[in-house]
Amino acid sequence: MLKTKVEEVLVNQIEKEAYSSNLYLAMAVWAETNGFEGVSNWLYAQAEEERLHLFKFIRYVNERGGKAVIPAIEQPPTTFASVKDMFDQVLEHETYISELINNIVGTCLQEGDFTTHTWLQWFVTEQIEEEASVRGICDKLALIGDHNLYLFDKDIMGLRAQAKSADSTGA
Numbered sequence: 416m417l418k419t420k421v422e423e424v425l426v427n428q429i430e431k432e433a434y435s436s437n438l439y440l441a442m443a444v445w446a447e448t449n450g451f452e453g454v455s456n457w458l459y460a461q462a463e464e465e466r467l468h469l470f471k472f473i474r475y476v477n478e479r480g481g482k483a484v485i486p487a488i489e490q491p492p493t494t495f496a497s498v499k500d501m502f503d504q505v506l507e508h509e510t511y512i513s514e515l516i517n518n519i520v521g522t523c524l525q526e527g528d529f530t531t532h533t534w535l536q537w538f539v540t541e542q543i544e545e546e547a548s549v550r551g552i553c554d555k556l557a558l559i560g561d562h563n564l565y566l567f568d569k570d571i572m573g574l575r576a577q578a579k580s581a582d583s584t585g586a
């Protein structure tokens with residue numbers, strides 16, 4: 416059974432994951448309508464991952480005797496200054512989410528909820544991977560500037576496929 420404090424922070428995270436998914440959808444729409452097919456594919460896939468995170472939190476709260484609350488979600492921005500600016504915002508957002516997950520881990524320790532603490536480790540690892548992959552993209556964009564975005568767009572198209580096949584081979 417979840418303690419009230421732990422349930423509170425988990426339910427709070429539901430809104431954050433839902434917003435993350437919508438934020439990446441909004442970015443995907445901007446990228447797609449500005450001709451960046453590879454970037455939009457990456458972001459649509461990212462939005463789906465965030466939706467999975469959202470479901471994980473909802474199901475976990477309910478399974479542990481709590482009750483998930485489906486929140487209203489703030490509208491994300493609809494335009495971005497550039498691809499680089501957008502990915503900088505993705506990195507900033509993911510760093511913020513990592514901080515939130517870290518705080519939830521802290522609450523679990525304070526409340527002595529080692530079951531939820533263990534369950535959260537998947538998210539801790541996921542955040543490390545997400546931050547690293549987005550940081551890699553931001554570094555690339557810093558190198559190429561506003562030029563060669565056509566090649567960058569083609570390049571990023573293959574990124575997720577590569578990561579998936581590395582995952583499945585355990586690399």
Ligand code: FEO
Nearest residue numbers: 432465468512545
């Ligand atoms: Fe679900 Fe990338 O935070």
